[in-house]
Amino acid sequence: MQSLPKTLADDVAKNLVMVAKLIDEDPEGAYGYSRVALRLASRVAAVREAAGFAAYANQKYSEALAEFRAARRMTGNIDLWPVMADCERGLGRPEKALDMAGAPEVHKLDKAGQVEMRLVAAGARRDMGQLDAAIVTLQSPELASNSVQPWTARLRYAYADALLAAGREGEAREWFAKAVEADKDGSTDASDRLAEMDGVEFVDALDENESEGDGDLKSGREEQKDGLGDGQGASAASAEDSSEDRDSDVRDS
Numbered sequence: 001m002q003s004l005p006k007t008l009a010d011d012v013a014k015n016l017v018m019v020a021k022l023i024d025e026d027p028e029g030a031y032g033y034s035r036v037a038l039r040l041a042s043r044v045a046a047v048r049e050a051a052g053f054a055a056y057a058n059q060k061y062s063e064a065l066a067e068f069r070a071a072r073r074m075t076g077n078i079d080l081w082p083v084m085a086d087c088e089r090g091l092g093r094p095e096k097a098l099d100m101a102g103a104p105e106v107h108k109l110d111k112a113g114q115v116e117m118r119l120v121a122a123g124a125r126r127d128m129g130q131l132d133a134a135i136v137t138l139q140s141p142e143l144a145s146n147s148v149q150p151w152t153a154r155l156r157y158a159y160a161d162a163l164l165a166a167g168r169e170g171e172a173r174e175w176f177a178k179a180v181e182a183d184k185d186g187s188t189d190a191s192d193r194l195a196e197m198d199g200v201e202f203v204d205a206l207d208e209n210e211s212e213g214d215g216d217l218k219s220g221r222e223e224q225k226d227g228l229g230d231g232q233g234a235s236a237a238s239a240e241d242s243s244e245d246r247d248s249d250v251r252d253s
Helices: 005-023 027-040 045-057 061-075 081-090 094-101 103-107 110-128 130-137 151-166 168-182 192-198 205-226 231-253
Strands: none
Touching: 005 027, 027 045, 027 168, 045 061, 045 081, 061 081, 061 151, 081 094, 081 110, 094 103, 094 110, 103 110, 110 130, 110 151, 130 151, 151 168, 168 192
């Protein structure tokens, strides 16, 4: 952004910071900021790339692909190749994603990029119903390695998920457990998947507490109504109806 006037560069930078801050928790908000940055500086590669990731996070794959292609033309950087291939998957073109996985550009990627490309290719195989091929695609030295790298948890998770889809539950459980070991920051839900396979049921504590609270309220109202005389019965019923309406409004809100 060095080519931009300082004030404009500052405005663009602020919007890009917000894109990065919101993209995981609020993709729509991130997308909005990316559009502002794009309007201010569409000829800046970093802006096009950020706009691409914001669109990708919102499943706007055609738009994301266009932005990634623009960023690549501007920089010649090959790092976006895997996510571009995944956009092709999102557009319902897994064959195109597989073509990209076999392209010469893949050999120019660093190790992380090559692992990402392998994940995309396996996903494309699954899109096409080729479950065994997806499993084979993920089998690699990176998967077999005992060392934990930034991509290890996701790679093991994808392998476990592919095994499970193919009906190989015993192996899937083993690899979900390995994914948990590598997933120190909770980037996957491997622990939940493992628990589900072991028959653990999750209960929403908040919902349970609300149900108990509703039961206590109803019990209290029944006791109150039983203690009223005949002359007070109508007003008690009216109060009960009003209370139940309020309970309904609270739940609906």
